Amino acid sequence: MLVQFDCYKCVFNQVVEMAKQSSTDDRERRQMLKLFIEDIIEHADNSTPPEMAAMFYTRFCEKTGIDDPFAEVKHRSTMLAKELFPELQEMVRNSSDPFETALRTAIGGNVIDFGANPDFKLADAAEKIRETANLPLDENMLALLREKCKEAKDILYILDNCGEAVIDRLLIDQIGAEKITLGVRGKPILNDVTRAELSDSGLSGLPVIDTGDRAPGVSLKNSSPEFLEKLASADLVITKGQGNFESLADRTGKKVFFLFRVKCPVIRMQTGALPGSLQIRQGII
Numbered sequence: 001m002l003v004q005f006d007c008y009k010c011v012f013n014q015v016v017e018m019a020k021q022s023s024t025d026d027r028e029r030r031q032m033l034k035l036f037i038e039d040i041i042e043h044a045d046n047s048t049p050p051e052m053a054a055m056f057y058t059r060f061c062e063k064t065g066i067d068d069p070f071a072e073v074k075h076r077s078t079m080l081a082k083e084l085f086p087e088l089q090e091m092v093r094n095s096s097d098p099f100e101t102a103l104r105t106a107i108g109g110n111v112i113d114f115g116a117n118p119d120f121k122l123a124d125a126a127e128k129i130r131e132t133a134n135l136p137l138d139e140n141m142l143a144l145l146r147e148k149c150k151e152a153k154d155i156l157y158i159l160d161n162c163g164e165a166v167i168d169r170l171l172i173d174q175i176g177a178e179k180i181t182l183g184v185r186g187k188p189i190l191n192d193v194t195r196a197e198l199s200d201s202g203l204s205g206l207p208v209i210d211t212g213d214r215a216p217g218v219s220l221k222n223s224s225p226e227f228l229e230k231l232a233s234a235d236l237v238i239t240k241g242q243g244n245f246e247s248l249a250d251r252t253g254k255k256v257f258f259l260f261r262v263k264c265p266v267i268r269m270q271t272g273a274l275p276g277s278l279q280i281r282q283g284i285i
Contacts, residue, residue, distance in 0.1 A: 001246045003044045003052055006266050011040065011049070015056055022063045035059055050217030050243045057189050057214055068188035077112050077125075077163030077191055078200050084126050085166055085202075091133070092170050099146055101133070102170040103259070107278045108132035109167035110160060110241050110261045112191070129167070132278060141280035145238075145257050149175045152236035156209075158183035158218065159193040160241030160260075165201040168240065175238075177206060181230065183239075186212040186223075192243075217247035242267055245281065252283035 003011070015036035019029045039055045047055075061067050068074075088105045095101035108129035149155070157172060157180045159165045172180055182203060185192045198204050212224030218239070220228065231237060237256040239248065245258040245267070258281040262273045273279055 001048055001250055001270065003047055003049055004266050006269070007049055008040075008044075010264065010266075011044075011052060014053070015040075018056055018060050021069070022060055032059070032063060048215075048217065048219065049246050050215040051219050051222065051247075053243075054189065054213065054215040054219070054222070070188070070191045074162035074191050074197055075200075077161065078166060078197065080125060081109065081112070081163040081166035082200075082202070084129065085169075088129070088167060088170060092174070099149075099171075099174045100137075100142060102174040103142065103145075103280075104132040104135075104137065104278065105129060106164075106168050106171040106240070107259045107261060107280075109164035110259070111263075112161050112163040125163070128276075135276075135278050137278050138280055141282075144282075145280055148236050148255075148257070152234075153179060154181070154233070154235045155179045156181050156183050156230055156234040156237045158237065158239040158244055159203075160239075160244065161191050162193055162197050162201065163191075164240065165193045165197065165203060169202050172203075172206075181207040181209060181234070183218075183227070183230070184208060184210045185214065185216065186210040186227075187214040189214045189216050192216050215243070215247070217241075217243035219247065220251060245279075248283060249281065250284055254282045254284075256283035257281070258283075 015033060019033040019036065022032045023029050036056055036059060043055060044052060092098045092101045111128040112125050159168060159182060185194050188194055195208060195210055198208060209227055209230050211218060211227045213219050213222045239258050241260050242263060245260055248256060249258060260279050262268055262271060262275055262277050262279060268275060
């Protein structure tokens with residue numbers, strides 16, 4: 001999905017906040033904002049929202065020398081999810097359908113997102129994850145994904161955010177960890193998972209490949225050849241979060257499944273889904 005007209009409100013809000021964080025001097029902030037706006041004018045027509053975010057973030061890092069400004073947020077998100085994990089694990093264990101319950105909680109973990117919602121509060125996360133037990137879910141898509149997971153021998157599971165990744169372990173174990181290669185971001189951006197956060201997330205020991213890129217999604221233009229080869233060769237691809245959906249939904253085939261919660265007006269319009277709803281979607285090409 002390329003940047004839509006209604007994306008610009010969110011884009012401009014993000015660049016203003018990044019400009020404010022880049023300096024305390026108003027002149028320098030305005031100069032930073034000018035660079036961001038030049039990027040928008042030059043690249044928006046041919047970029048996905050995650051690709052635009054990578055451009056802005058790279059500018060920010062070059063200006064400030066800070067490579068991972070969300071490091072503390074990522075750590076706190078992971079610790080929160082680890083505290084909640086035993087409760088969710090027990091829910092899955094006692095469920096009449098452990099696969100569905102693990103899937104619901106994994107999608108529920110997608111609320112831990114400081115990109116789509118800069119005002120997100122970690123204190124709200126636990127209840128929003130628990131509520132997924134009672135939210136509607138497309139039963140036909142659930143059945144289809146369940147069957148595809150059984151059939152596949154080589155699954156690429158593309159992670160999204162820290163904290164959320166801890167909870168993904170529940171679904172990974174239901175699918176079969178021996179089938180899975182984890183996909184992560186190649187460089188820090190927002191609170192997205194990179195290789196550095198896998199151990200604390202309880203996901204060390206699984207094969208992993210990173211995009212080689214900073215986008216909070218998968219850029220088909222900028223990801224490494226190795227990552228794109230894995231994307232093409234895997235029997236099944238499961239991706240978490242809106243950034244992966246924005247990047248790949250209209251550019252990949254039906255072997256790609258997207259698990260996310262709806263968090264922005266553009267995605268609501270694209271999917272026709274309610275805010276906060278649980279989504280299982282397939283690539284459309």
